[in-house]
Amino acid sequence: MSHAPQHLDAARYTWGGDEFLFVEISESMSLAANFKANAMATRLAARELDGVVDICPANASLLLRFDPDVIPPDELEALVRQVEEEVAQLSEQTLETRIIEIPVWYDDPYTRETGARFRKGHQRPDGTDLDFAAEENNLPSPQEFIRKHHESPWLVSMVGFVAGLPFMFQIVPQEDQLEVPKYLSPRTDTPPLTVGHGGCFACIYSVRGAGGYQMFGIAAAPIFDPAQKLGDFSDFMIFFRPGDIVKFKPVDEDEYKAIQAEVDAGTFTYRQVPVTFDLQKALTDPTAHNRDILEKLNGI
């Protein structure tokens, strides 16, 4: 019942040209590495440093864009190392965040149809992405894979690739992680709101386009709304933030259509509630941790 080693060595600092500083927290993915990336990003943002243009926490790394005419590279590196030191000294590794219920129509006709168009060259040319995912994880059926997919919550470990796309890492011990290889050759098409999976990461495609993750279903409501029509988007056109916790809720065709009608009417809002993510608890007793935060969501 434990994750990969929690001990993290000092991060590796390297430059992406004269405008980017890249901080690799760890070569491998873990909740601890992601927590450190987010904690450093939050503290750096709070400092409101002149010349720091973008602070981009990722799964197990941190990318900063800066203007070297305002803040010299060496000075920036020294500041970020200071913040890394601060984070290492934290006695309490908690993150105030929220848990959100994301309705998903698993094994839906949209991703099925798209998947069928790209069978040639797929690892499992005669089945579906869900068949392949179940076999890869030694599960008896696609239904069992779907159950494991929505049973435990996921941490949004990174937002990006394209506008508003969340990468998610399931809050379960490493031996229970669902792992599925990406497509051997990327698709040229993916329906918007496809729930995908590559390696140990789930994602939701925010826009239609190319993609290499296996496709399992379709989210029922938008996660990127440039027109900002829905209430959840009144502050910002992008829904997800790093550190969000996601609970997928399976819905059938009728429920999917009912949600779509609410979206069209502009009345849809996500079910969500504030929670505290506690890294140590999530690592030592994920079952209790997940039960507690799910109770908060179910208590709304």
Added chain:
Amino acid sequence: MAFDILEPGLATSVQDRGRFGYYNVGIPQGGAMDQLSASMANALVGNSAGDAVLECAYLGPKFTTDTDAVIAVTGAPVAVRVNGAPAEQWTRLSLAAGDEVSFGMLSGGTRYYIAVQGGIDVPEVLGSRSTYTLGALGGFQGRTLKAGDTVPVGAPSGSPSTRDAIPEELRPVYAKEVTVRILPGLYDHRLTAEGMETLVSTAWKLTPVADRTGLRYSGPDLEWKPRVQPFGAGSDPSNIVDAGYAIGSIQVPGGKEPIVLHRDAVSGGGYAMVATVISADMDVVARSAPGTQTHFEPVTMEQALAARADAAKVRRAVRG
């Protein structure tokens, strides 16, 4: 004031200096790919450097203006026509209401820029007028232009142009062979010594797979050091746990055909980057046409910053 688009061209979009501060949620900086050429067009018509222009890729638009207007065309060499008669690039052109502007074939490069006094006046989205087509955001309705569009032009600010023409010696060159300076770093330690040597000693050929997101080059394979892949990183030695991508960074999926990410970069992914094009040379990459022989020349951070200062001097010289 407006331009009425009769023919849209291949991929004409509204661009400015870019949209900064949203890369952490996957929205790229965008903006004119060849920033220097765009700023020269703005300088010629008396705009500020931040005004929006039209970026034309390969095949330009045909449009009319509904009032008198002052425009300038800079960037890749192209035949400019006003009411069918030849007109000059790199200088100010005065149009009368109803005049029709059109373009012939490019004779080099990939993109040219049309600035108009007052700027292209689409609404700002997240602090910029640049078009992010993948997210259907910004620019003219979040997309490249179509026939029948009416593109709004702002009221001229009244500030006089500082230059009547861009002198020959300041204009960018559009060469068939270019040197692009890079700063090795990020995941360069994952390449073998031979792999890095191959990157910096090869004459890479730009393939036709080149757009605002990235440009792909053909040449020999690069060799990676073997390793047991870390948890979550994917099975190929060129894979990493998905991370943020520096704009200008060079990734080499599977060790084949390096890709340089440009202004509309995807903000992250699972391929190791081994170097980054320095900021001063991003325009050089932008001007490269498919087939361009490209040498990646490694430099230090000090050299990158010196080149950046030189580029800033050129920009100041443009504004006179």
